[in-house]
Amino acid sequence: MTSTLPPAKPSVRALFESMEYGPAPESDATVRAWLSARGARFDHFINGEFVAPSDGAYFDVMDPSSGKLLAHVAQGSASDVDAAVQAARAAQPAWSALSAHARARYLYALARAVQRQARALAVLESLDNGKPIRETRDLDIPLVVRHFYHHAGWAQLFDREFAGYAPVGVIGQIIPWNFPLLMLAWKVAPALAAGNTVVLKPAEYTPLSALLFAEIVRDAGLPAGVFNLVTGDGTTGAALVEHDGVDKIAFTGSTEVGRRIRTVTAGTGKSLSLELGGKSPFLVFADADLDSVVEGVVDAIWFNQGQVCCAGSRLLVQEGIAERLHEKLKARMEQLRVGAPLDKSVDMGAIVAPVQLARIRELVAQGVTEGAACWQPTWAEPKDGWFYPPTLFTNVEPSATIAQVEIFGPVLVTHTFRTPDEAVQLANNTPYGLAASVWSDDINLALDIAPRLRCGVVWINSTNAFDASAGFGGYRESGFGREGGREGMWEYVKPMREPAASPAAGKTTSVSDAITEEHPVERASLPAVDRTPKLYIGGQQARPDSGYSVPVHSAKGHLLGEVGDGNRKDIRNAVEAAHAASAWARRPGHARAQVLYYIAENLSARAREFASRIAQSTGVSIETGEREVELAISRLFTYAAWSDKHDGAVHDVPMRAVSLAMHEPLGVVGVVCPPTHPLLGFVSLVAPLIATGNTVVAVPSDTAPLVVTDFYSVLDTSDVPGGVINIVTGQSDALAKVLADHDNVDALWYCGSHTGATAVERASVGNLKQTWVDWTPRDWSDARIGEGREFLRRATQVKNIWIPYGA
Amino acid sequence: MMTSASRPSAATSVRPVALHTADATPQAPRVPSFTEHPARNPGTDLDLDVVAATHVNRSAAERRAATLPARRTVKKEWQAAWLLRAISCMDLTTLSGDDTPGNVHRLCAKARRPVRDDLLEALGVSDLGITVGAVCVYHRYVSDAVKALAGSGIPVAAVSTGFPAGLSPMSQRVAEIRASVDAGAQEIDVVITRAHVLRGEWNALYDEVRTFREACGDAHIKTILGVGELATLTNVARASQVAMMAGSDVIKTSTGKEPTNATLPVGLVMVRQIRDYLQRTGHVVGFKPAGGIRTAKQSLDWLALVKEELGDRWLRPDLFRFGASGLLTDIERQLEHFVTGRYSAAHRHPMV
DSSP: OBOOOOOSSOOHHHHHHHOOOOOOBOOOHHHHHHHHHTTTEEOEEETTEEEOOTTOOEEEEEETTTTEEEEEEEOOOHHHHHHHHHHHHHHHHHHHHSOHHHHHHHHHHHHHHHHHTHHHHHHHHHHHHOOOHHHIIIIIHHHHHHHHHHHHHHHHHHHHHTTTEEEOOEEEEEOOSSSHHHHHHHHHHHHHHTTOEEEEEOOTTOOHHHHHHHHHHHHTTOOTTSEEEOOOSHHHHHHHHHOTTOSEEEEESOHHHHHHHHHHHTTSOOEEEEEOOOOEEEEEOTTSOHHHHHHHHHHHHSGGGGOOTTOEEEEEEEHHHHHHHHHHHHHHHHHOOBOOTTBTTOSBOOOSOHHHHHHHHHHHHHHHHTTOEEEOOSSOOOSSSSOOOOEEEESOOTTSHHHHSOOOSSEEEEEEESSHHHHHHHHHOSSOOSEEEEEOSOHHHHHHHGGGSOSSEEEESOOSOOOTTSOBOOSGGGEEOOBSHHHHHGGGEEEOOOOOOSOSSOOOOOHHHHHHHHSSSOOSSSOOOOOOOOEEETTEEEOOTTOOEEEEEOTTSOEEEEEEOOOHHHHHHHHHHHHHTGGGGGSOHHHHHHHHHHHHHHHHHTHHHHHHHHHHHHOOOHHHHHHHHHHHHHHHHHHHHHTTTOOOEEEOOSSSEEEEEEEEEOSEEEEEOOSSOHHHHHHHHHHHHHHTTOEEEEEOOSSOHHHHHHHHHHHHTTTOOTTSEEEOOSOHHHHHHHHHHOTTOOEEEEESOHHHHHHHHHHGGGTTOEEEEEOSOOOTTOHHHHSSHHHHHHHEEEEEEEEEOOO | OOOOSSOOOOSSOSOOOOTTSTTOOOOOOOOOOTTSOOOOOOOOOOOHHHHHHOOOOHHHHHHHHHHHHHHOOOOHHHHHHHHHHHHHTEEEEOOOTTOOHHHHHHHHHHHHSOSOHHHHHHHTOGGGOOOOSEEEEEGGGHHHHHHHTTTTOOOEEEEOSSTTTTOSOHHHHHHHHHHHHHTTOSEEEEEOOHHHHHTTOHHHHHHHHHHHHHHHTTSEEEEEOOGGGSOSHHHHHHHHHHHHHTTOSEEEOOOSOSSSOOOHHHHHHHHHHHHHHHHHHOOOOEEEOBSSOOSHHHHHHHHHHHHHHTOGGGSSTTTBOEEESSHHHHHHHHHHHHHHSSOOOGGGSOOO
C-alpha cells in the first residue's frame, strides 16, 4: 500500500467504514531549524572546530524522498585531509596517555549526549537517508547509544583487559550511507576507547548526522583533534587512504572499493579492516514456523529498503514448502507500505540516490530478461521521490545475475533445496560471506547448519540482530575484521613489541661450526647417502612439477644440497591437498593437541640432527641451533596447550538469546617463512594455524629450506593427516605471489622483504584474503612476541551465532 | 461425561494431507464481503496431522508482536474513526461477584449509547447508530440484559460452562449453555478444560468443544482458550486449531481471570491460526481478545494486528470483538480530546 496524500477533509464517517491508515508524520521542524540556523552549509570538523574547505568547494546533499536540496556540505581536498590527519596525530599521544577512566568518561558523555539528541538524530538521519523514521528511532539511534556505552566500558577496562597492547595510532575511517550514524559509532567508539584518534569520512549522500555528531563531540569537550570529520566524495576518501600519517584504515562499503583500498595500502604498513558487501542466504527448513519466517524475510530484505550489507537477499527454501512460503510472502508484501520516510506508518522509505535506484531497476530488468519470475505488489510506490517496491523473484537459476550480485535494494531472489547438505552448498556458493539466517524449530538441525556456513554472523530464527557486545564482520570477500565486542576491540590495538632480547642468531662461527658444516651428520669416511628433498604435498613427497632443483648453500657458501624448484602448479596441488584435509578443522582440540605433542616428541628425538642442520644452514653455533630446536619444541607444546583452550565466548546481548562467538579457522592458509630461525620461524607460524584447525601450505625461506624439508619426515611419523601441512620449496617471493593470487587460499602469512610483503598485499585483492605481513625481523626466540594469543587470533575468525530461545 | 455421538473417530485423521507437503497447495479462500454475513464455521474432523505440524517460534512471534505497534499508528480523523470502530467491536462486559441487576442495567444503557451525543455529533457520526458489539454477563443476568437491550439489536453474550475454570461436571456445563440460550443469549462464551491442552489430549478437547457447540444450537459459540494457563504459544496455536475444527464461531483468548490475558503475541498466534484454518478449510472464524485491554492505544494496536494479519473484513463486530470493561471510558476520553483539543477526564463521560 502506498502512503498517499490524504483527501482534503477526511471524514471520520468514511474512515469508520474504510478503516484505512492515514498519514502519521513525524515533525521535522526542529531539524529543519537546525539546518537553516547553519545556513544549510556545513564545514569540516578538524582539531575541535568547524573549518571551511581549503578550496571553498561544497557539494549538495539531497532528500531522497523528494529529491530536494537539504544542505551544502564541504568537499574535502587532500589538504583538508592532511590538516585533519595532522590534528589527529598531534592529539593522539595525549589521548592515549589519558587514564582509561578518563577516556571512559568521555565515551560515556558521548553516549549520554547522543541519547539526549536521539530524536533530532533520528529525524535527521531519516531525512538525509530516506529510511523510515521507525527504523532510525527504534533501531539506528538506540544502537548508536548502546555502542558508545558498551565502549565506554572497554575504555574503562582497557589497561587490564588489553595489557601489553597499545592503540594503533591515527585511524582513517570511511563509512557508507546505509546506516550513517550507526556506522560512525561502530568505527569511532572502539577506536577512541583504545586510545586512537580518528579522521572520519562519511558518505557523500549522508553526511548530516555525522555533522550533528561533530557538534555533540565539540559540546562534550572531547579534546581537540581526537575526532575529526572531513566530508566529501570518493576523492576525499582516497586522500585519506593514501595519507602517510594514517596508521590504519577502517572501511565499510562495497567490495569493489575495498579492493582498491587493499591495493593502495599494500606495503604501506597500514593495517586494515574491511566490512564489505554480501549476498547473504536466508535458509528455511520445512519445520520452520512459516508465519514467523515471513516476518523474518520482511526484516531481512525490506529493512532499510534492502540497502543492508547483510540483507538476507537469497531465500533458500526446502522444496516441499516453497510454494506455500511464496504465497505467504506475496500476501505479506501486499500489506507493506512504502512512502514518506518520516511517516511513522511506513515499512519502507526511499532509495538513497537516483544512481542506486537506476542500478536496482537495471538489475531487476536483467533478472526478468534472464528468465526469472518477478513479482511485485499490486499497489504503486510514490513517484515524487526515489522509491522502489518490494520485489520477489522466483524460478531463479543460481547462475542468474540477480542471484550472484549484490543488488542493494528491496529485491529478494529465491531458490529451493532438497537436503540440509544442499542448503549449505547453495548458501556457501558465493564469493561473499557476511551473514546468514537459518530457520528451523529443530535445534539439532539449526546447530548443525550454523557452523557449516561460511560467514561471520549466523542468525537462527532471527535476522539482522545487532549489538555492541557481539562482533560483526565477514568471511571471504565480505571483508575481515570485526566490529563490536572484545573481538572488535582487537582491530584498534597492536601488541607492544618488547625491545628484543639479545639477538638469538649470533653470527660468530667457531671451528666446530666449520667442521659441522662440512660434515653435518656423517662423520665416517664413507660418503653420505644422497638425500633428495622433495616437496611435501598431501602427506606425500612429490617431485616439483618444473623438474628443476635449486641449490642450497650454507651460510659460508658451501653447497648443502638441492631442493625442488616449486612453481604455481605445485602450489595449486598443495592448495588442493590442503582443502582435501579440511576435516582437520572438525577434530576436537584435544585430538589436534595430541598431534602437536607428537610432532614435538619426534622432533625432540632428532634434536641434534636439526640443530646441526640449522647451524650449517645459518652459520650459528651448534649450541644456538640446539637452543632453536628446544624453543621449537616448546612452541609446539605451547600450541598443543592452546588447541583446546582458544575458546569462543557467549556474548551478553540484550534479548532473550545467546550469541555464541565461535573461533573458526580461516581455512587454507599460506605461510611464507621468515629468513631467520629456519625451524623456529616455521614452527611459530604453522603450529598456531594447525592448532586452530587450519591447513597450511608452507614455503620455507630461501636461506634454509633444508631444515623444513627435513621436517616432513617428522610430520610423517607424527600422525599428521596428509594435507594438513604441505611444504613447497622454491623461490619464496615468487611462490608467495602465487599463493597471494590464489582465490582458494583463505589467508596468507608472509615474513620476508618489504617488496615481497607489498606484492602479497596487492595481489590479495583477488579474493580479499586476509594477509598478515611482517618485514621487520621478529625475534622468534622471544616468547613474548613469538607466540601467544596474537597468533591464535590471526589464525581464526569469529563467527557470531545468535540463538534466540523460548518455549 | 457427554460426548458427541455423531462424531467420526478422531483417533486418525480423515484428511490425510499433512500441512507441510508440496501438494497442500493453498486454495484461494473466499473471504466474505463486508455486507455479507459469513457462514458459521461448521468445523471439520479432528486432523491430528495439522495439530502436530502446528508450532510457533516464540521469539520470532514476540518480535513481530513487539514491532507491529511501532510500524502502524493512526492519528487525527483516522484515529477517531478507528476508536469508534473499536467501540463497535466491544463486548461490554461485567463479570464480577458483586454484579446485580442494577449495574447490569447501567451497563446495557451504556452499551446502547456508548459515546456522548455531542461528541458523536461533532464527529459527524450521529446517525450511524454506533453501539457496542455485545453485552457480556454471567448466566444469572442474561434475562436482565436481554430485557434492557430489547430493540437495540445488541446481542447478549453469556459466559458459561463453569466459567472461569471450566471444571464443573460436563452435564452441568452443557445445561448451563442451554439455560443461557433459553434465557435469550445469542452468544455463549465457553471455557475449555486447560488440562486437555497441557496433556496433549486433543481428542478430548475436540469432543468437549463439539459438545458445547451442539448445546449452543443457533447461538454463536465463542471458545475461550485461557491462554494464560496454556504455558506455550505452540499450545495456544494447537488449541486454536482444535477449537476451530470443533466448530467454534469465535476463538477467544482469556476469561480475564487468568494471571495473564490478552497479549499481542498470543493474539498474533491466534489470528494466524484463523488465517491458516481459513486457507485450509475455507471456513471463517472470528477472534476475541479479552482481559487486560484497558487503553485506547491498546485497542488501536489490536485493530492494526487484525488488519495486518487477517485483513479489513475482520474489522467488524461479526468477526472481531474486544472483551473489555474499562476500555470504553478511555476511548471516550480520547474521542473528546480529538473533538476539543483538550485532555478529558473520566467523570465527564457517563459511567459504565
